[in-house]
Amino acid sequence: MRCEIVAVGTELLLGQVVDTNSTHIGDELALAGIDCHFKTTVGDNHARIVSVLRIALDRSDAVLICGGLGPTSDDITREAIAEVMGVELRRDPAMVENIRKLFEARKREMAPSNARQADLPEGAAFIPQERGTAPGLICPMGEDKVMYAIPGVPLEMKEMLGRAVIPDLKRRSGTTAVILSRMLRTWGMAESTLGERVSARVEALQERSNPTIAFLASGVEGLMIRVTAKATTEDEATTMLDEEEAELRAILGDVIFGVDRESMERVVAGLLVDRGMTVGVAESLTGGLVAARLAETEGASKWFRGSVVAYDSKVKYDLLDVPEGPVVSAEAAEAMAWGACKALEADVGISVTGVAGPTTQDGQPVGTVFMAVALRGQVESEEAHFAGDRQHIRQFSTISLLDMLRKRLLADG
Amino acid sequence: MRCEIVAVGTELLLGQVVDTNSTHIGDELALAGIDCHFKTTVGDNHARIVSVLRIALDRSDAVLICGGLGPTSDDITREAIAEVMGVELRRDPAMVENIRKLFEARKREMAPSNARQADLPEGAAFIPQERGTAPGLICPMGEDKVMYAIPGVPLEMKEMLGRAVIPDLKRRSGTTAVILSRMLRTWGMAESTLGERVSARVEALQERSNPTIAFLASGVEGLMIRVTAKATTEDEATTMLDEEEAELRAILGDVIFGVDRESMERVVAGLLVDRGMTVGVAESLTGGLVAARLAETEGASKWFRGSVVAYDSKVKYDLLDVPEGPVVSAEAAEAMAWGACKALEADVGISVTGVAGPTTQDGQPVGTVFMAVALRGQVESEEAHFAGDRQHIRQFSTISLLDMLRKRLLADG
Numbered sequence: 001m002r003c004e005i006v007a008v009g010t011e012l013l014l015g016q017v018v019d020t021n022s023t024h025i026g027d028e029l030a031l032a033g034i035d036c037h038f039k040t041t042v043g044d045n046h047a048r049i050v051s052v053l054r055i056a057l058d059r060s061d062a063v064l065i066c067g068g069l070g071p072t073s074d075d076i077t078r079e080a081i082a083e084v085m086g087v088e089l090r091r092d093p094a095m096v097e098n099i100r101k102l103f104e105a106r107k108r109e110m111a112p113s114n115a116r117q118a119d120l121p122e123g124a125a126f127i128p129q130e131r132g133t134a135p136g137l138i139c140p141m142g143e144d145k146v147m148y149a150i151p152g153v154p155l156e157m158k159e160m161l162g163r164a165v166i167p168d169l170k171r172r173s174g175t176t177a178v179i180l181s182r183m184l185r186t187w188g189m190a191e192s193t194l195g196e197r198v199s200a201r202v203e204a205l206q207e208r209s210n211p212t213i214a215f216l217a218s219g220v221e222g223l224m225i226r227v228t229a230k231a232t233t234e235d236e237a238t239t240m241l242d243e244e245e246a247e248l249r250a251i252l253g254d255v256i257f258g259v260d261r262e263s264m265e266r267v268v269a270g271l272l273v274d275r276g277m278t279v280g281v282a283e284s285l286t287g288g289l290v291a292a293r294l295a296e297t298e299g300a301s302k303w304f305r306g307s308v309v310a311y312d313s314k315v316k317y318d319l320l321d322v323p324e325g326p327v328v329s330a331e332a333a334e335a336m337a338w339g340a341c342k343a344l345e346a347d348v349g350i351s352v353t354g355v356a357g358p359t360t361q362d363g364q365p366v367g368t369v370f371m372a373v374a375l376r377g378q379v380e381s382e383e384a385h386f387a388g389d390r391q392h393i394r395q396f397s398t399i400s401l402l403d404m405l406r407k408r409l410l411a412d413g
Numbered sequence: 414m415r416c417e418i419v420a421v422g423t424e425l426l427l428g429q430v431v432d433t434n435s436t437h438i439g440d441e442l443a444l445a446g447i448d449c450h451f452k453t454t455v456g457d458n459h460a461r462i463v464s465v466l467r468i469a470l471d472r473s474d475a476v477l478i479c480g481g482l483g484p485t486s487d488d489i490t491r492e493a494i495a496e497v498m499g500v501e502l503r504r505d506p507a508m509v510e511n512i513r514k515l516f517e518a519r520k521r522e523m524a525p526s527n528a529r530q531a532d533l534p535e536g537a538a539f540i541p542q543e544r545g546t547a548p549g550l551i552c553p554m555g556e557d558k559v560m561y562a563i564p565g566v567p568l569e570m571k572e573m574l575g576r577a578v579i580p581d582l583k584r585r586s587g588t589t590a591v592i593l594s595r596m597l598r599t600w601g602m603a604e605s606t607l608g609e610r611v612s613a614r615v616e617a618l619q620e621r622s623n624p625t626i627a628f629l630a631s632g633v634e635g636l637m638i639r640v641t642a643k644a645t646t647e648d649e650a651t652t653m654l655d656e657e658e659a660e661l662r663a664i665l666g667d668v669i670f671g672v673d674r675e676s677m678e679r680v681v682a683g684l685l686v687d688r689g690m691t692v693g694v695a696e697s698l699t700g701g702l703v704a705a706r707l708a709e710t711e712g713a714s715k716w717f718r719g720s721v722v723a724y725d726s727k728v729k730y731d732l733l734d735v736p737e738g739p740v741v742s743a744e745a746a747e748a749m750a751w752g753a754c755k756a757l758e759a760d761v762g763i764s765v766t767g768v769a770g771p772t773t774q775d776g777q778p779v780g781t782v783f784m785a786v787a788l789r790g791q792v793e794s795e796e797a798h799f800a801g802d803r804q805h806i807r808q809f810s811t812i813s814l815l816d817m818l819r820k821r822l823l824a825d826g
Contacts, residue, residue, distance in 0.1 A: 013449050015440030016629075020431055022454075027428025036426050037461055041435075041452035048450055055468060181427070190516075192524030195485040202486065214457070215485050216424050217566055226424065281701075281722070287708020288701030291722040295700020296804060298771060306728040309694070309704040309720035311713065315757055319721075319732070344728055358711055387519045388544065391709060392568070 001173030002035045004060040006052055008068035008077055009152060010043035021066050021157055032166050033177030033230065034062075044068060049080035053147065057084070061145055062169060064161075067152030069134040071113040077149050078119050081139055084147070087122035091115065095126060099133050127164045132156040136164065146172065180237040181228040183216075184248055185258040187403045191215060191223055197251055198225070211244050220395040221263070225256075257406060264402045265293045271409040272303040272348075279405070280346030281307035282320050282336035284327065284353040285369070289398040305344040310336070316353075319343055326362035327353055330370050330381040337374035337381075348409075349374040352401045356390045367393055371401045373408045380408065414586030415448045417473040419465055421481035421490055422565060423456035434479050434570050444641075445579050446592045447475075457481060462493035466560065470497070474558055475582060477574075480565030482547040484526040490562050491532050494552055497560070500535035504528060508539060512546050540577045545569040551581065559585065593650040594641040596629075597661055598671040600816050604628065604636055610664055611638070624657050633808040634676075638669075670819060677815045678706045684822040685716040685761075692818070693757030694720035695733050695749035697740065697766040698782070702811040718757040723749070729766075732756055739775035740766055743783050743794040750787035750794075761822075762787040765814045769803045780806055784814045786821045793821065 005025050011017045022039050029036045037060070042052045049068070056063040068077030082089045095118035103110040117134045120126060127136030127150070134156065137149040148168075150160045186194060195202075195215060202213050211229035225248060229240035249256055258267045272279060283290045291307030294300060308319050316322040320339025322332050336351035354369030355361045367388075372381040382404060386396040418438050424430045435452050442449045451473070455465045462481070469476040481490030495502045508531035516523040530547045533539060540549030540563070547569065550562040561581070563573045599607065608628065615626050624642035638661060642653035662669055671680045685692055696703045704720030707713060721732050729735040733752025735745050749764035767782030768774045780801075785794040795817060799809040 013439050013452060014443045015436045015438070016627075018431060018433055018436045023428045023431045025428070026426050030427045037456060037458070038465065039426060039454040043450060045450070051472075052451070059464075181429070183429075190521055190524060192484045192526045195526055196524055199486075214423060214487055215483070216430070217483065219566060219568065226429065228427075283701075285708075286705070287713070287717075288696075288704030288706075288720055288722065291701030291724075292699070292705050295698075295722070295724060295807075298803065300700070301724065304700075304724050306724040307701055307720070307722035308732075309701065309708070309722060311704075311708055311717050311719040312757075315719040318758075319756065343732065344725075345731075385520045387515070390711065394709075 001062065001169065001175060002037055002060040003029055003062035003064055003169055004036060004056050005039040006056055006063055006065045007039065007041045007152075008044065008049060008065060009041075010074075012041050013043050021152060021154060024154075024158060025064060025066065025161060028161060028166055029169075030179050030181070032170055033175045033179045034169050034173060044074040044076060046076050046080055046083075049076065050083050053080060053084045057141060057145055057147070062172070063147045064165060065147060065149045066157060069117065069136070069149060069151045071111065071116055071133075075116070078116070078121065078137070081124070081137065081147060081149060082121040085121050085123065085139060085141065089119040089121055092118045092120050092126070095120070095135060102129070102133050127160055129156070129160075130163070131159050136160050138164075138168065176232055177230055178232065178234050178237045179228060179230045180234065180241055181226055182241045182245060183260050184225040184227065184245060184256045185222055185262065186225065186252065186255045187222040187257050187264065187399060189223070189252075189255050191217060194223055194225075194252070194255075198248065201247060201251065211240050213244075220392070220399060222257075222399070254407060254410060257403065264399055264406070265297050268294070268402050268406050268409070269297045269300065269303065271406060275409065275412070277347040278303050278305050279348045279350060280305040280340040280344030282340035282349065282351040283307055283309055284311060284316070284336075285356040286352050286394050286398050286401075287311055289394055290350070290352060290401055293398060293402065305346045308340060308343055328355055328362040328364045328368060328370065329353075330372070330383060333370035333372035333381045334374070334379045337372035337379050341374050347375070348405070350401055350405050352397050354393070354397060356393045358390065369393070369397045369400070371397070371404050373405055375408060375412065414475065414582065414588065415450055415473040416442055416475035416477055416582055417449060417469050418452040419469055419476055419478045420452065420454045420565075421457065421462060421478060422454075423487075425454045426456050434565060434567060437567075437571060438477060438479065438574060441574055441579055442582075444592055444594055445583055446588050446590055447582050447586060457487040457489060459489050459493055459496075462489065463496050466493060466497045470554060470558055470560070475585070476560045477578060478560060478562045479570060482530065482549070482562060482564045484524065484529055484546075488529070491529070491534065491550070494537070494550065494560060494562060495534040498534050498536065498552060498554065502532040502534055505531045505533050505539070508533070508548060515542075515546050540573055542569070542573070543576070544572050549573045549577065551577075589645065590643055591645065591647050591650045592641060592643050593647065593654055594639055595654045595658060596673050597638040597640065597658060597669045598635055598675065599638065599665065599668045600635040600670050600677065600812060602636070602665075602668050607636055607638075607665075607668075611661065614660060614664065624653050626657075633805070633812060635670075635812070667820065667823065670816065676706075677812055677819065678710050681707070681815055681819050681822070682710045682713065682716065684819060688822065688825070690760040691716050691718050692761045692763060693718040693753040693759030695729075695753035695762065695764040696720055696722055697724060697729065697749075698769040699765050699807050699811050699814075700724055702807055703763070703765060703814055706811060706815065718759045721753060721756055741768055741775040741777045741781060741783065742766075743785070743796060746783035746785040746794045747787070747792045750785035750792050754787050760788070761818070763814055763818050765810050767806070767810060769806045771803065782806070782810045782813070784810070784817050786818055788821060788825065
């Protein structure tokens, strides 16, 4: 069963609205085990909607049209569907009455234009509305194809999709398949290196094509490996994901820092809570980003003491006891980490100092960064070099320092 | 000139990623006066990408393909384009060398798979990469059509679109109309109030429909009023924008804090530089966000001393000399502002303390925030109440404090 999505609305093409509807629909189709190979966005233009629907019906079994069911003159999905079906639109008096009552229930009078929402292509059926005033449509095409039309208002769309469209699609497809996917989040390995390490695994899977592996770059949040499994039950799909995750962890080790929505700071938070430790930060070029990411986690007050953002060198000397001298160095980073422990009364002190640009500092080129973690009387530092603009360097420094802390905590047992 | 968008990536169909790239591209095309009638999303499948490109080329003059230029085996945009063009892919040795150097600059070794990014369809040209490792492609089709391929990584996509694709599209379209727009950024006024204040102006403009005014909510960055003017020369369009900006400033006053890409922190930076003053921050619930925003500005080292992120109350008492007691209060905020001046040796001290949630603190409900600015021996504080989740409250607190500093500096003359 292949179902494709057609999103209708000029505002979507003009970049005035982010199309989160299609994201939701794609997710729901995937979970229902229905393939979705194409999604098309088209403006409020009759000829163009008709052409898009014809292309979609030609290559898919079902077409899910979202938007263009409102009462105004630019809402023309109903007309376009009727033309594609080669039938007339007929106004349904019972539905007109239904819409009128919905307005009455909200103490408002129905505008004459709302009667258009009761127009039904011959041979089609309404999907009753439960949120807004627009009913949806189920429009069979020939023996075995179908078009659905649902409103573009997110709340109405979600409700109608879940209640009527997905169940109807599942019934038609006769599928009992469940598709689940899991994201393995990695940090610290280039996409190409990661790809090579995992390539044998990808090839092994390609033969049976289930589960599948895909790589997603998410910029400063690292690379994600998505594993997708198709099975007849949710338990079976979950077992497949567990097995594949274990395989990938065996290959990649602690390069995988989290799963699905587990951010780096949430992982670090979990490790600190497990160990009953608190953390304090001393940061320079990141200017507060390290602290801000840590503080984003709910319950941070249990383990996050605070940060000294020592942007000016003198603040480093005064508040963090950094020896006067160059502040872009391993020595300065180590002193800052100790300073954070002491000034903020924290069990673990982490620090980062470096050159975000635009100009060099202490003879170090832009992108040079020193990070340190102080813990149980021992301090370790690392040097890194990041490319990109100021913001990029600062964000990479931030997540790299958190990753360094994560590894140090893991090693601490 | 009609240009359509093809977004490549299975993750976009599966609903795992919201396609904000297409929104940005749609916006940029509209501003350049180039029609965009269709947008198609397709997965990482060779035959399907090829079919989508053929359909797109059939009905549009230009096709902008976003994504699928990475180094891994599921990045197949280059291969699909070559098939549509009916040509071979040739590896460009100079580009391989170029990519290798980009890796070297980051002290990393190029994986062999990255060489794929140097594959060029015969007859096409590279768009040099400035952010990531993937170059883009310009691929002429016959006499008068063209395909562009740009990376799906948002930073790389935006940069390449603005630098190379939009200018090339404008040149090809031979359009002489100049469309310019200007964003007036506001803070501190509800959308409905803003709409009412400006409504007479909007109506006056609707009669001649040039320039036009649109309101864009940008969440935590406030509301933006976009003025768009169409003219035959850039000077003429600029004059129209200047005139309209003056009208709106007369109505809205200092609610407008900046123009276009002038962020709140950049405006504050300008005011501090003008006055030759430095600033220090003491922050609690914002956890480093205030400092991070200030430090984002180039040249921040001239006027930004640093921040004490006093997440734990004891850090407030110890490092900022806040009197022991409730820390969510006007008194605490004022003491923190003074503490920032002193501990960080700054001319101006700004502070924020409050309850980000999920639970109440010091008997204050979630969303209660106190902010203070200390300057020339005088401290002023403000109480605010923000709705929303933890992150929302923290971000609103941050920009509100910066706005308070802005107004105080303006008043200081």
